[in-house]
Amino acid sequence: MENIACNLIYNNGDEDIFVGFKQRCEIQNIIYNVEKGRGRWCSQPACSCKKYYKRGFKGPVEDYPCNESTLFETWTWNPGNKFKTGEPFRMLRTGKGKIAILTTCFPSTSESERKIVGFLKIKDLVDDHHQIIGQKNQSLRLTLDEAKELDFWLYHKNNNNSSKPDWKQGRFRYLADEQVATILHDLVQVVQNASTQSMILKLLESDFPDYAIERPIVEGAIKGSYTKKVMLKRKYGKGGESPAHKKLKEYIAKNPSLIGLSSKNFIAKIEHQFTSGDLVDILFEPLNGQTNTVVEIELDNVLPGIQQAIKYRVLRCSQLKKPLTYSKIKATIVAWKLNDSERQLCNRYEIDYYEIKL
Incomplete structure (x- = not known):
């Protein structure tokens, strides 16, 4: 069996701190969904909201007129019916x-901006595989701010392996465990x-044990990585990485001989990610069983950077499931200049260091 991605027609019912999808939409969103035809149901003559729209928003209207309106009320969802049959x-x-x-897709956004607003852990699938029943304590309704963070197409491509984020037909897609x-x-x-x-970490441990420790790397229709964006902000702060730091980092990655490594024996991975958020x-990952080398770049x-290098060496040991004293993982500092106390600290913790200024 596979996991599934659901194509929800945007619903702002009961939207406040949390994203909507609980009760019918507010009038402005009803107008948007009906007139834009963004739903398979909203613009159909039989839809309660469409009838309400045609009456000039007078008279009765259902509190829960569609699958989206009951999503976080009952923690269930179904993809609806084929209109013709x-x-x-x-x-x-x-x-x-x-x-x-x-x-x-939030109003007035493109398909490429499709967002993830939560998930259901499937407790049961009923009505001949038509209705998902979620396990509430293992399901998630994101806050409105959180729901605008993750782009679905970072994680998924269509079956033709297209780089175009295009849903086209259907209310659902199948997803692999890795995704x-x-x-x-x-x-x-x-x-x-x-x-x-x-709750999410426990779900990873119980349901995705092969990926519980290390975040998999998947390629979607659009490029980028949410996690890496967060990590870079933590590492370099709001101002981002300085041009001088970036230049030195890329130069060392292309010229490993400057720190005693051969380019033939190693793959340089810039900004390698750890599950810890670092x-x-x-x-420098070896091709032939040689020593892994984590390199931290500093200026003045x-x-x-020395303290970070110590941490990254330990994280790499953990990542490779090796003892913390494993001799084939070492740490290196590259900086414009080190003072005597910094050199002494490097020596104390067996960190190689090089002074290089471009």
Whole structure:
């Protein structure tokens, strides 16, 4: 069985701190959905909201007129029926224990900006594979701010492997465990509530054990990485990386011989990611069983870089499931200049250091 991604028509019912999808939309969003035809149901003559719209918003209207309006009320969802035949759409390749990723396009946004607004842990799939019933305590409704963070197309491509983010037809897509695990890792970074973070981490451990420790790297229709964006902000601050730091980092990555390494024996990985939310400036990964080398680049304030290099060496040991004293993982500092106390600290913790200024 596979996981699933659901195409939700945007609903702002009960939207405040949390994203909507609970009760019918407010009038402005009803107008938007009906006139834009963004829903398979909103613009149909039988829809309660369409009738309400045609009456000039007078008279009765259902409190829960569509699947989206009951989503976070009942923690259930179904993809609706085919208009021509009335036959229900069926999700045949998913089932109990899998994850339904909930996605939508906010008003006046393009398909490439499709966002992830939560997920359902599937407790059951009923009505002949037509209706998802979610396990509420293992499902998630994001806050409105959080729901605008993760782009769905970072994690998924269509079956033709197209780089174009294009949903076209259908109310759902199937997702591999690797894709969903990557989304869950990124959601841990997005959500602000500690209990929710803990719930997601436990879900990774129980349902995706192969990916619980290390965040998988998946390639979607659009390029980029939410996690890396967060890590870079933490590493360099609001001002970002300085041009001088970037220049030196890229120069060392292209010229490893300057720190005693051969370009034939190593792959240079700039801004290598750790699950902890840390990025090392460069990881030189060996091709033939030689020593892994984590490299931290500094300019003229070297002490923080030394402490980071110690941390990155330990993280690399953990990443490779090696003892913390593993001899084939070493740390290196490259800086414009080191003072005597900085050199002594490097020597004390067996960190190689080089003074290079471009």
